[in-house]
Amino acid sequence: MTEPPARPTVDVVIPCYNYARxxxxxxRSVLDQPxxxxxxxxxxxxxxxxxxxxxxxxxxxxxxxxxxxxxxxxHIATYNEGLLEWAKADYTVLLSADDLLAPGALARAAEVFExxxxxxxxxxRVVYYTADGVGNQTTGHDDPRAPRFxxxxxxxxxxxxxxxxxxCRTGQNVLSSPEAVVRTSVQQQVGGYRPDLPHAGDLEMWMxxxxxxxxxxxxxxxxxxYRVHQQSMMRTQFSSLFADLEQRQAVFERFFAEHTDxxxxxxxxxNRSIAKDALWRAVRAYDRDQLAEIPVDELVAFARRxxxxxxxxxxxxxxxxxxxxxxxxxxxxxxxxxxxxxxxxAGLVGKQVWKxxxx
Numbered sequence: 001m002t003e004p005p006a007r008p009t010v011d012v013v014i015p016c017y018n019y020a021r022x023x024x025x026x027x028r029s030v031l032d033q034p035x036x037x038x039x040x041x042x043x044x045x046x047x048x049x050x051x052x053x054x055x056x057x058x059x060x061x062x063x064x065x066x067x068x069x070x071x072x073x074x075h076i077a078t079y080n081e082g083l084l085e086w087a088k089a090d091y092t093v094l095l096s097a098d099d100l101l102a103p104g105a106l107a108r109a110a111e112v113f114e115x116x117x118x119x120x121x122x123x124x125r126v127v128y129y130t131a132d133g134v135g136n137q138t139t140g141h142d143d144p145r146a147p148r149f150x151x152x153x154x155x156x157x158x159x160x161x162x163x164x165x166x167x168c169r170t171g172q173n174v175l176s177s178p179e180a181v182v183r184t185s186v187q188q189q190v191g192g193y194r195p196d197l198p199h200a201g202d203l204e205m206w207m208x209x210x211x212x213x214x215x216x217x218x219x220x221x222x223x224x225x226y227r228v229h230q231q232s233m234m235r236t237q238f239s240s241l242f243a244d245l246e247q248r249q250a251v252f253e254r255f256f257a258e259h260t261d262x263x264x265x266x267x268x269x270x271n272r273s274i275a276k277d278a279l280w281r282a283v284r285a286y287d288r289d290q291l292a293e294i295p296v297d298e299l300v301a302f303a304r305r306x307x308x309x310x311x312x313x314x315x316x317x318x319x320x321x322x323x324x325x326x327x328x329x330x331x332x333x334x335x336x337x338x339x340x341x342x343x344x345x346a347g348l349v350g351k352q353v354w355k356x357x358x359x
Contacts, residue, residue, distance in 0.1 A: 008110040009037045009089035010181070012101075013082030015075060016042055019097035020050040022227070027058050029100040029225075030093075035107030040064040041086050042097075046072040076201070080192030092184045099178040100225040102127075109181040109223070112216040116157050120186035120213025121206065124223030126179040153220030160210035161262070167210075168266045171248060171273030173203040178224035180206070186213050197254065199247035207255050211262070241281065241294065242302070249274050249306055275307035279315035286322035289331035 012030045016023055023042070030040050042058065044051045046069045055066040067086075069078070079094060091113060095101065102124075109122040158166075167174070190208040193201045209215070252270040256262065278299045285294035300319070303310045310316055322330045 007035065007037050008091065008106075008114065009039070010091045010093060010106050010110070011039045011041055011087040011089035011184070012093045012095050013079070013087060014040060014042045014095050014097050015045060015078040015082065016047060016051050016055075016097035017045045017072075017075070017078075018047045018049045018051065020047065020054045022098040023051065023054045024058065026095065026097050026100060027064060029102075030095070031061065031063060032103065033101060033106045034104060036110055037089075038063060038106065039089060041082055042066040043078050043082055043086075044068040045074070045078045046070070076193045076195045076198060083187055084192050087184055087187070089184055092182050092187055093178070093180070095178050095224075098227045099176075100227070101178065102222040102224055104221065105179070105218075105223040106181065108218045108221070109216075112155055112157070112218060113181075113183060116214060116216060118214045119157060119183070119216045120160075121180055121182045121209045122216035122218060123175050123180045124218040124221075126176045127222045127225045128228050129225055130228050155219070156217045158215050158217075160212065160214055163210045163215040164207055164262065165266055165269070167203070167207060168252070168270035169273060171252075171270055171277055173200065173206070173248075175202065175206060176224070176226045177202055178226060179222075182209060183213070194254070197247060197251060199243050200251045203248065204251040204255055207251075211255075211259050242298075245274060245278055245281075245302060271307045272309075272313075275303035275310050276313055276315050278303040278306070279310070279313060279319055283315060283319050283322060286319070286327045286330040289327040291327050 010033070014023070014026060014030075019026075027040055027042070030038055040058075040061075040063060042055050042064065044055055044066065052068060055068070058064045059066045073081075083092060083094060091106075091110065093101070093106070105124065108124070112122045113119055186209055189212060190205070193205055197204055206215075249271075252267065252274070256267040256270075281294065282296040282299040285291055285296050296319075300310075300316075303313075303316070307313075
């Protein structure tokens, strides 16, 4: 009798630090995935809550394994331990303990991988939602069980260089992380997260993957649910204005310094995008009369350091017009519709790196 074909295997690494209240739902969202064989790898980074007890309960399922650090190692070391030392399956996912995989996400990604051997990463749509901290119970419009829209289904595969160019055109990340599935052999090839890029290191990781492989995207049904709450890292450690800009600039500098075979125009394009973003933050300071809170002069100086031709940018001219009129007039009249359209075309302004997703 013919043996059925082996199903794709996926290792899901779940770092956990004081997220015991979310851990059960997170793991369940993995174990319920159809069409693939999953292994859950929980790494407790010395939590002070009930994580050890919850993990002991979860590892009763043979598909779940757990480790606990004796000393807190931080998120980068924990990520790399799971991705590089522990994961062995065909494909790997890094899933924070406060996030969820969407039903069927892993099978949809595996289909793209199986049909495209050169694809090193597949991602999809991520849904942001808020929660009361118990399981996956949510409130209001952000309930992941009732998405507000469903884009047409389909798949896209980009060459790695084309995908990198798209990132340079915006200067932004387009993944939150839980929606990304990586071919494990490619992850092992490119290595782990950089300790010196704690804020935007995921963007640098995705580009490293794109430098050696194609990138796939699954449209339609969501791939993951990203929980937004006051204790999440994006709202605590890395929320300052310049942390975002400077870390993204550092990402592109580091990436292109190590990938000198790529066209030089891409590095210039990325610098231009980062400068435009900095200038629009300054523009918005005038529109919102927030000069006391937002350091406009520092933003302009940063833009000039990043991109020498800053004064030729439309965003710089928009800022100069606002400076001529003053913040009170700008915030009351909102006269600059033309500049607003430029901003919409750029698709960037005022959004943190973790807020913009999709190609």
